[in-house]
Amino acid sequence: MATARSAAAAAEKRRVILDAAVRVFARQGFHTCRVSDIADEAGVAYGLVYHYFRSKDEVLDTLFLERWNVMLDAIRETDAQPIPAREKLHAIASFIVESYRHDPELMKVIIVEVTRAANSFGQTHLAKIREAYELIAEIVRKAQQAGEFRPDVTPDFAAMAFYGAIEQVLTGWIFDVLPGGEEDLEQAKRFVVETICGGLDQ
Amino acid sequence: MATARSAAAAAEKRRVILDAAVRVFARQGFHTCRVSDIADEAGVAYGLVYHYFRSKDEVLDTLFLERWNVMLDAIRETDAQPIPAREKLHAIASFIVESYRHDPELMKVIIVEVTRAANSFGQTHLAKIREAYELIAEIVRKAQQAGEFRPDVTPDFAAMAFYGAIEQVLTGWIFDVLPGGEEDLEQAKRFVVETICGGLDQ
DNA sequence: GACGCCGTTGACTGACCAGTCAATCGCGTT
DNA sequence: AACGCGATTGACTGGTCAGTCAACGGCGTC
Incomplete structure (x- = not known):
C-alpha cells in the first residue's frame, strides 16, 4: 500500500x-x-x-490555528470543572505559561505575529481571538452571579485585563524585559491570579 | 526676514x-x-x-517619540506628587485613556505599529518603552515599602500586569472588541485601577 | 528685472520577493 | 525492467515600492 x-x-x-x-x-x-x-x-x-x-500566509495561519484551538479547548474544559473561578483563572494562566515553557518560539510567533498584530493577521483571526476573551468573560460573569467576584467590574473588561496582563508578561519574557527563568514562570502563574483576583492593595 | x-x-x-x-x-x-x-x-x-x-521609518519614529515622551513626562510628574500609589496609577490610567480620547488614530498607530509590534519598531524603541514599565514598577516598589501594597508581588511583574491591562483595553476599543463610548472610557479608568489594586474578589 | 536659494515636483531606478511551472526524480506497481 | 504518478526541484516572472534626482517655480534680495 x-x-x-x-x-x-x-x-x-x-x-x-x-x-x-x-x-x-x-x-x-x-x-x-x-x-x-x-x-x-x-x-x-x-x-x-x-x-x-497555498501561500506564505497559510503557513502562519496553520501554526496559529493549530495552537489556538488547543487553547480554546483547554479553556472550555477548565470552565466545565466544578471549581472556584479563581482556580479556573489559575488553570488558564498555567496553561498559557506551560505553552510558553514547552515551545517559546511558537508562542512568540503566535503573540508577536498574530495576537498582537491586530492590523495584519490579528484582523483575519479576530473572531478566533475574541472567542478566548468571551470564554474568560463568561467565567467572570458566572463568578459574579455566584457571589465569588465583585459585581461592579464588567466581565468583558475583567477578561481583557486578565488576558492583557498574561500576554504582557509573556511579551516581557519574549523580549527579555522580564526575567524568564523556571522559577519566574512558576511565580507568574500565581502572581497573575493574585494580582487580578486579590489585588495589589495591602 | x-x-x-x-x-x-x-x-x-x-x-x-x-x-x-x-x-x-x-x-x-x-x-x-x-x-x-x-x-x-x-x-x-x-x-x-x-x-x-529621511525615510518612511523616520515618520513613524517621530510620531511615536513625540507622544511617548509626553507620556513619560506625565508619569514622572505624577510620581512626584505626594499622593497614594493608587491615585498615581489612576492618574496614569487617566492620562492614557485621555490620550486615546483626544486622538484615537494616533494612539492606534503607537500601540499597533510600535508598542505591540515588538519585532519591528518595538525592537528599535524597546528602551523607551521599557522606561515606562520601570517608572510604573518604581511607583509599586515605593508603595510596597510604604506598606500601601502587598510586598509579595514583584514590582516589575505588577507594572507589566497594570500596563498590559490598560493596553489590552485600548486594543479592544481600537478593534471594536470592547464598547468605546464616552461612559466606557470614564468607567475604564476606574475599572483598571479597581481591578489591579482592589482585585476582582468579592 | 535679473539672480539665487530652497521648497517642491513626480518620473524613474534598482532591489526585492511571492508565487509559477516545466523539468526531474524516485518509489511502487505490473 | 518499463511505466506512471506524485513528490521535489529551482530558475524565472511580474509586480511592488522605497528612495533618488534632475528640473521647476516662486519668493526675497540687490
Whole structure:
C-alpha cells in the first residue's frame, strides 16, 4: 500500500516545514523573512513549500490555528470543572505559561505575529481571538452571579485585563524585559491570579 | 526676514505630513501603506516627504517619540506628587485613556505599529518603552515599602500586569472588541485601577 | 528685472520577493 | 525492467515600492 505510507510521509514533511517556519518566524519575523528562508531551514526546495501550503500566509495561519484551538479547548474544559473561578483563572494562566515553557518560539510567533498584530493577521483571526476573551468573560460573569467576584467590574473588561496582563508578561519574557527563568514562570502563574483576583492593595 | 517666516512655514508643512501619516497609518497600517499614500493624503508631492524625513521609518519614529515622551513626562510628574500609589496609577490610567480620547488614530498607530509590534519598531524603541514599565514598577516598589501594597508581588511583574491591562483595553476599543463610548472610557479608568489594586474578589 | 536659494515636483531606478511551472526524480506497481 | 504518478526541484516572472534626482517655480534680495 503506497497510499498509507506516502500519506504519513507527506504529513511528516508538512510538519518539517511548519517546524522550520516557527524557527524562522521567531528569529526574523513573518514580514522580514523570505519563503526561501523557510525552505532552507527545513532543508527542502523553495517550491515544496507551495506544494504543501497555498501561500506564505497559510503557513502562519496553520501554526496559529493549530495552537489556538488547543487553547480554546483547554479553556472550555477548565470552565466545565466544578471549581472556584479563581482556580479556573489559575488553570488558564498555567496553561498559557506551560505553552510558553514547552515551545517559546511558537508562542512568540503566535503573540508577536498574530495576537498582537491586530492590523495584519490579528484582523483575519479576530473572531478566533475574541472567542478566548468571551470564554474568560463568561467565567467572570458566572463568578459574579455566584457571589465569588465583585459585581461592579464588567466581565468583558475583567477578561481583557486578565488576558492583557498574561500576554504582557509573556511579551516581557519574549523580549527579555522580564526575567524568564523556571522559577519566574512558576511565580507568574500565581502572581497573575493574585494580582487580578486579590489585588495589589495591602 | 525670510528665515523666521520660512522656518515656521517649514514646521507647518512637516506637521501636515505627520498628521496625514497618522491617518494613513491608522487606516492602512504602516507596512501596508505606501509613501505615496502619505503624500496624497497630505496633498503634497511624493518627494516632499523625503525633504522632511529621511525615510518612511523616520515618520513613524517621530510620531511615536513625540507622544511617548509626553507620556513619560506625565508619569514622572505624577510620581512626584505626594499622593497614594493608587491615585498615581489612576492618574496614569487617566492620562492614557485621555490620550486615546483626544486622538484615537494616533494612539492606534503607537500601540499597533510600535508598542505591540515588538519585532519591528518595538525592537528599535524597546528602551523607551521599557522606561515606562520601570517608572510604573518604581511607583509599586515605593508603595510596597510604604506598606500601601502587598510586598509579595514583584514590582516589575505588577507594572507589566497594570500596563498590559490598560493596553489590552485600548486594543479592544481600537478593534471594536470592547464598547468605546464616552461612559466606557470614564468607567475604564476606574475599572483598571479597581481591578489591579482592589482585585476582582468579592 | 535679473539672480539665487530652497521648497517642491513626480518620473524613474534598482532591489526585492511571492508565487509559477516545466523539468526531474524516485518509489511502487505490473 | 518499463511505466506512471506524485513528490521535489529551482530558475524565472511580474509586480511592488522605497528612495533618488534632475528640473521647476516662486519668493526675497540687490
